[in-house]
Amino acid sequence: MTNQHQPAAPPHCGAAVVSEARALEWAVRLGAKSWVSARPNPPVGCVVLTRSGKCVGYGRHTSPGEPHAEVVALQMAGSQSKDSTVVVTLEPCNHHGRTPPCTERILKSGVRRVVYATKDPNPAAEGGSDFLKHHGIDVEHVPHRLADRLNAPHVTWSMKSRPHVIAKWAQSPEGNMCPPPTHGQWISSVRSRMEVHRIRGRVDAVLTGMGSVIADDCLLSPRNHKRRQTPLIAVASRSRSLPPTARVLENPSVELITEGNPLDQLKALQRLGAHVVLLEAGPRLLHAYWKANLIDEAWIFVGPKPMPDGTGRSPVPSPEKRLRGHPKGFTMDLGPDRLYQIPIESKG
Ligand SMILES: NC(=O)c1ccc[n+]([C@@H]2O[C@H](COP(=O)([O-])OP(=O)(O)OC[C@H]3O[C@@H](n4cnc5c(N)ncnc54)[C@H](OP(=O)(O)O)[C@@H]3O)[C@@H](O)[C@H]2O)c1
Structure with missing residues (x-):
């Protein structure tokens, strides 16, 4: 041995x-x-x-x-x-x-x-x-x-024959995901973003929507933390192609997912070898997964700064309330932010 x-x-x-x-x-x-x-x-x-x-x-x-x-x-x-x-x-x-x-x-x-x-x-x-x-x-x-x-992806795989989905997003204390123009791009702190880079380097695929690519020109790589692997970066769009200058294209492995139905998108990622997917999308794709009952864990980063004029309502506007009485849920401070990790009893 x-x-x-x-x-x-x-x-x-x-x-x-x-x-x-x-x-x-x-x-x-x-x-x-x-x-x-x-x-x-x-x-x-x-x-x-x-x-x-x-x-x-x-x-x-x-x-x-x-x-x-x-x-x-x-x-x-x-x-x-x-x-x-x-x-x-x-x-x-x-x-x-x-x-x-x-x-x-x-x-x-x-x-x-x-x-x-x-x-x-x-x-x-x-x-x-x-x-x-x-x-x-x-x-x-x-x-x-x-x-x-630890065993959650195995349980998802065994019970649902599809990849395990961790949905990660940031929101303001009021539950808004998109800041108003006066606020600046970031809702969460550098410390929270480090945690996001850590998990990116441990999943098989990071999935976002074309809306986030166009609005934020995000890179989505696990660059600020020691990685265990380099994930596939997947962008969901039913009709658009990736802009040739998009920063996501700097990643070694990038796929455009053209399926419209979230379960079909997951099956496409499964065919590409993904067992654990990090969904890092804006409100539109996130809500599509939420409604389809395809989210297994929610990682919600709540920033400290009020954003009453923000848009993009979170599917979990009050994570504190959702966490209450959930024995497998967890919360911790990350710099000025609060992270809630809540298993979601998904059916799909
Ligand atoms: N707070 C956060 O954590 C966070 C994270 C990411 C982005 N954002 C913010 O979110 C905003 C962008 O929002 P968004 O909702 O447009 O971004 P998104 O959810 O990342 O992308 C939406 C796009 O995904 C594609 N899509 C593919 N399948 C879909 C389906 N089944 N349902 C819905 N859409 C599907 C559609 O493009 P096609 O029409 O081309 O198919 C749609 O326009 C930006 O302001 C960004 O800063 C916030």
């Missing part, structure tokens, strides 16, 4: 006694390292604990065709797998894909207990938990917000 399966060890691996909750945090951190490279597979992380709570193995699934996280971690644990607890970010798979089922490996290793965070909805892989229980293993489902976020 190569070193690429063995990222930095969880702190105190092999020494201190840790709780299952702590081990799950480590497993999530391991999985996060594979968020881009594992696609279209889920970015799973796994930690193996002895009965006394000593970490004896850990691993992650790095890329399709490579061993699953449980296999990497159990291999490291070796004979200490017997009687151990496997703590993993996703329910162990139960099917023969490119690699044998993890459930079989868990059984063969003599594992006593399995703790997993996200239930696998993939019809081809599900049932791992029931299979293990049936064979006498103590299995516990412990939901974890960050594990669910």
Whole structure:
């Protein structure tokens, strides 16, 4: 097994006694390292604990065709797998894909207990938990917000057979997306824009509408943050071609998407190899996706400056209200702005 399966060890691996909750945090951190490279597979992380709570193995699934996280971690644990607890970010798979089922490996290793965070909805892989229980293993489902976020693209892919859509936009405190001419171009701060560059370098495609290209002449590249990959830049227009001087054309990979229906646009991006799409459009295309129920996560950057004369009503004028009571939602300050990350229960 190569070193690429063995990222930095969880702190105190092999020494201190840790709780299952702590081990799950480590497993999530391991999985996060594979968020881009594992696609279209889920970015799973796994930690193996002895009965006394000593970490004896850990691993992650790095890329399709490579061993699953449980296999990497159990291999490291070796004979200490017997009687151990496997703590993993996703329910162990139960099917023969490119690699044998993890459930079989868990059984063969003599594992006593399995703790997993996200239930696998993939019809081809599900049932791992029931299979293990049936064979006498103590299995516990412990939901974890960050594990669910890591697995969200896999869940979308499994349930809807289309790319996962993260819609990102900026708005004023009143919920307006387009500033009046007196305001200047930016609603959000440099710090927020850095965060946007970070996520651009982790998605497969950035999608915008021709309206934004014409109005803002945006570049849309992940230039101000270390990137994990360079996304395809896609511009949706049913009838217009890209102006030859448009700055988006400076990107290495640019596509004009001529389909008019948002689902057809996503299918076109899927054919181009996209599993995770960042929708960075103006109000027209954004509302088309909102109405079509094709947004899985909303990332809403609220700037501090009032813009009562602004236009382009946001689909979520009061993110604070929408976030309330949403256990998987999250909010944080970014410089003078506030970012709301809210999963949207999309149907399409
Ligand atoms: N606050 C923010 O986060 C943010 C982000 C981006 C832009 N903006 C602002 O938004 C304004 C531009 O707004 P916009 O709404 O025109 O931009 P847009 O939503 O990015 O682009 C709209 C264009 O997308 C194309 N399109 C393709 N399929 C569509 C569909 N199913 N439904 C609707 N449109 C579709 C249409 O062009 P065709 O007619 O050629 O098909 C349409 O004119 C600018 O002022 C810009 O500064 C704000």
